[in-house]
Amino acid sequence: MHRRQPYGRSTIADYFTLDLHSHSTDASDDAGGTVEGYLKWIVARRKKGFQIDGIVLTEHRSFDPTVDYSDIAAQYGVTVLRGAELETDVGHVLVYGVDERLAQEFDFASVSLPYADLFRAAKEFGGFAVGAHAGRPRIGLAEHVADRGVSLDFVEAIEQLNGGSNAAENDRATDLAEAHGLRGVGGSDAHFVSAIGRCLTAFRRPIHSIEELVEELREGEYHPMRVEDTVKSE
């Protein structure tokens, strides 16, 4: 039986919705979606009544500080921010506010970064790390906690709702969050255009910069939600 997510319908107009996890052809080897394709899709979805205020591109194992999507973001009226999805010894980790110091300390191309060090350094350097698709086997935190008893001392938030995970995997992530008092976010994990915005994080405050995103992730009010729950009710 699929567990109902603790978000449901809400007064969506009070929230700012961001897709915190996506990949594009610009930098992810396995992605087929272009940034512009994602934005066009979002515009089309908005016309159908869905609320997707922005996306965060979290490319695999890389971060180019020179890339700037502000022009295209303004053109389509969608907030576009950038993070990274890195690979650690307890699975994948989303990092927001990627600082140059982080890139110097960690080899982003590695598939077995030390997770505790990464979580700690991300915060120390002004960013925020989130355990990606926490309920997935091998590459999600839940299995490592259950099987190896890894510590969550440095983990504050996990991706509780991932668009590429099945219901059981998302439930497992929810169980982990609830059992350990972790914050939960949502993201589509989109690799192709039609998947963007499938899962979102609803924030109480608008977010237009990576600094604002990090601040809200650390201190703000937010929860994961599905795009279907953003349709404005009559």
Added chain:
Amino acid sequence: MTSETGSEVRFEFDRDVLGVDVELGSITLTPKLIADYCAAVAETNPLYTDEAEAKAGPHGGLIAPAGMLPSLTFGRGGLDPKVKFGNTQMFAGSRLETFAPARPGDTITAKVQVKEVFPKTGRSGTMLFIVRRTSYYNQDGTLVAASEQSIVHREV
């Protein structure tokens, strides 16, 4: 040989082959070759099949579908990164980029290189990807297209 080690992942490959182009050979795109390809894949776009319409089109004449270039047998070759990882390999996808039209009568030369070798992890475990990039040049040395193919090595 270069070793890349992590707490759980260990793989080796010959880093010296990365980015080194090897010429595979040349093929002239005859009108018949192009027409046979279009017939084989049921390609009906007049840019490739109708001389009169193609002449009035953006390229001023017939061009060859870029997709036919990876299907041509230029010859065997390319360097081997000598990957030591996993016990099986699978095709993991391909991409094609086009840069300039290839026309009937063009002689296309293909060059292949091992573009990159990298690991990634997924639900099923650790995988090692080898990406080979084949570049297609016409007789003037103009790059007309490039295709990339990925092969994944994994343990099953």
